[in-house]
Amino acid sequence: MTDTTxxxxxxxxxxxxxxxxxxxxxxxxxxxxIEKGSFVSFIGPSGCGKTTFLRCIAALEHPTGGSLTxxxxxxxxxxxxxxxxxxFQAAGLYPWRTIGRNIALPLEIMxxxxxxxxxxxxxxxxxxxxxxxxxxxxWQLSGGMQQRASIARALAFDADILLMDEPFxxxxxxxxxxxxxxxxxxxxxxxKTIGFVTHSIPEAVYLSTHIVVMSPRPGRITDVIVSPLxxxxxxxxxxxxxxIEVAHRVREGLRAGYEE
Amino acid sequence: MSEDTLGKxxxxxxxxxxxxxxxxxxxxxxxLALFALWYVAVVPMNVKEVLTAAERAGVAVSPPSAVERRDxxxxxxxxxxxxxxxxxxxxxxxxxxxxxxxxxxxxDSTIDEELNGRRGIVxxxxxxxxxxxYHAIVTLNATFLGFVxxxxxxxxxxxxxxxxxxxxxxxxxWAIVSQTIPIVALAPxxxxxxxxxxxxxxxxxxxxxxxxxxxxxxVGMVKGLRSPDAMQMDLMRTYSAPTTAVLxxxxxxxxxxxxxxxxxxxxxxxxxxxxxxxxxxQKGGLGARMLAxxxxxxxxxxxAALLVAAGLAAVLVWATGWMERRTLRKMGAKx
Numbered sequence: 331m332t333d334t335t336x337x338x339x340x341x342x343x344x345x346x347x348x349x350x351x352x353x354x355x356x357x358x359x360x361x362x363x364i365e366k367g368s369f370v371s372f373i374g375p376s377g378c379g380k381t382t383f384l385r386c387i388a389a390l391e392h393p394t395g396g397s398l399t400x401x402x403x404x405x406x407x408x409x410x411x412x413x414x415x416x417x418f419q420a421a422g423l424y425p426w427r428t429i430g431r432n433i434a435l436p437l438e439i440m441x442x443x444x445x446x447x448x449x450x451x452x453x454x455x456x457x458x459x460x461x462x463x464x465x466x467x468x469w470q471l472s473g474g475m476q477q478r479a480s481i482a483r484a485l486a487f488d489a490d491i492l493l494m495d496e497p498f499x500x501x502x503x504x505x506x507x508x509x510x511x512x513x514x515x516x517x518x519x520x521x522k523t524i525g526f527v528t529h530s531i532p533e534a535v536y537l538s539t540h541i542v543v544m545s546p547r548p549g550r551i552t553d554v555i556v557s558p559l560x561x562x563x564x565x566x567x568x569x570x571x572x573x574i575e576v577a578h579r580v581r582e583g584l585r586a587g588y589e590e
Numbered sequence: 591m592s593e594d595t596l597g598k599x600x601x602x603x604x605x606x607x608x609x610x611x612x613x614x615x616x617x618x619x620x621x622l623a624l625f626a627l628w629y630v631a632v633v634p635m636n637v638k639e640v641l642t643a644a645e646r647a648g649v650a651v652s653p654p655s656a657v658e659r660r661d662x663x664x665x666x667x668x669x670x671x672x673x674x675x676x677x678x679x680x681x682x683x684x685x686x687x688x689x690x691x692x693x694x695x696x697x698d699s700t701i702d703e704e705l706n707g708r709r710g711i712v713x714x715x716x717x718x719x720x721x722x723x724y725h726a727i728v729t730l731n732a733t734f735l736g737f738v739x740x741x742x743x744x745x746x747x748x749x750x751x752x753x754x755x756x757x758x759x760x761x762x763x764w765a766i767v768s769q770t771i772p773i774v775a776l777a778p779x780x781x782x783x784x785x786x787x788x789x790x791x792x793x794x795x796x797x798x799x800x801x802x803x804x805x806x807x808x809v810g811m812v813k814g815l816r817s818p819d820a821m822q823m824d825l826m827r828t829y830s831a832p833t834t835a836v837l838x839x840x841x842x843x844x845x846x847x848x849x850x851x852x853x854x855x856x857x858x859x860x861x862x863x864x865x866x867x868x869x870x871x872q873k874g875g876l877g878a879r880m881l882a883x884x885x886x887x888x889x890x891x892x893x894a895a896l897l898v899a900a901g902l903a904a905v906l907v908w909a910t911g912w913m914e915r916r917t918l919r920k921m922g923a924k925x
């Protein structure tokens with residue numbers, strides 16, 4: 331997927347952590363272009379560097395080799411230009427702020443006016459279907475609703491890229507299915523570029539336009555699968571032969587990474 | 591709502607799982623037991639003086655000479671003179687006054703002094719300098735000022751320690767060392783040094799108060815300011831948030847529960863500091879009352895001042911707890 335519309339461009343990326351037990355190769359020779367508007371999932375076992383790669387894009391980690399650009403800038407510049415919103419595994423809402431004020435947090439820091447803050451909070455709450463919960467405190471919401479609020483917080487300042495690090499990993503499967511469905515709708519509505527880290531094969535296949543299969547020691551890309559599934563995806567698409575075939579290929583890719 | 595929160599609700603808010611009225615008997619029982627122990631202890635503590643007085647009044651005591659009695663154990667004297675101990679709980683200058691004597695002294699030096707005394711508020715319009723109400727207010731002033739100074743200083747030091755590695759390594763050891771020096775030894779020196787530069791009255795006492803109260807605030811606030819986890823800090827980094835925004839919007843709100851835990855210790859420490867600061871100065875305050883009592887052998891006066899100090903401490907800690915509950919509820923804590 332090398333073409334000129336790539337918003338995230340990594341070539342020969344290396345990242346080595348110096349630890350007490352010697353150097354750890356978190357990423358080795360990772361090259362990947364992510365097109366504007368695509369939904370890219372990163373899947374692989376623990377230690378394959380999928381989260382590390384996402385954190386490099388967010389400038390939370392800094393590669394030790396290779397090059398990485400986000401919107402044509404370095405990751406640090408891109409972050410200052412508010413290129414991305416980041417969703418963590420835990421919702422991480424501040425317990426002392428209401429849902430509305432939690433979503434306004436990045437807006438306050440970025441210096442939006444009070445009126446603009448209110449207008450944006452209202453809009454993203456509608457987007458994640460949490461209207462009416464603005465005045466509630468996080469503990470009054472279920473885990474799934476809290477995660478939706480944290481997605482709203484990442485959307486509030488209109489970044490083009492949404493980076494999600496196992497956002498539904500801590501939720502049960504029923505809630506997860508529902509949020510997956512909603513995330514697809516949200517993606518269709520907002521046309522954002524999404525980078526999505528997951529452990530779950532069905533989740534990756536269901537959501538993505540591109541599935542990046544990674545393997546550990548050293549963390550590297552073993553396969554990039556372009557999904558043949560249509561953009562419109564009801565939940566029961568998961569029983570279709572195409573879906574099962576893609577899932578099979580992902581599983582094969584994961585196994586190949588182990589056997590090397 | 592999760593199973594857990596529902597369970598907690600049905601058990602009531604006490605946390606012990608006991609309804610309020612059921613908590614009264616054990617508390618009351620403990621108080622009664624302490625009073626009983628106190629009344630028993632009064633007998634051997636005062637036995638020598640009581641026997642001397644009885645001897646003067648013509649009662650036969652054994653052994654008959656005060657010199658012999660001096661070298662005997664108190665309990666032995668009690669056992670041999672059970673007939674002559676009637677005045678144990680009403681002696682004039684007891685080593686250990688009986689609880690009711692302390693309560694009478696407490697009444698005399700508060701309500702009675704203010705309502706009926708020549709210098710009381712009713713007759714003179716100002717609080718009597720012989721009343722514990724007056725002395726308690728003197729002590730409270732120093733306590734509050736010291737508490738405010740200690741809290742502000744403690745918070746400022748904690749912010750510095752959290753943000754600067756140099757301060758972390760240089761200030762923290764000194765803060766710990768400062769608390770290993772006995773305050774009774776240090777207090778007179780603080781007063782003398784401050785007096786020599788012309789500072790006296792309220793400020794030196796408040797400084798001693800602050801000296802004791804800043805430490806729990808530093809320790810609690812350092813822990814509180816560091817309590818946000820790596821993910822919460824990363825979230826702030828994704829917003830490119832400046833250090834001040836991280837402090838005001840994340841670290842400080844996250845540290846509030848830690849702050850209140852520290853403030854409860856700090857307010858009690860402030861009271862102790864103010865009382866210790868009053869010992870060498872003798873210009874009013876509960877500390878001055880205690881020392882005066884011991885100069886003149888007025889143990890009931892010491893005990894009455896002690897009771898007032900203990901009562902103040904209880905009220906101050908309770909008030910801090912009340913503020914804590916109010917603040918945390920406003921900050922969205924589960925009711």
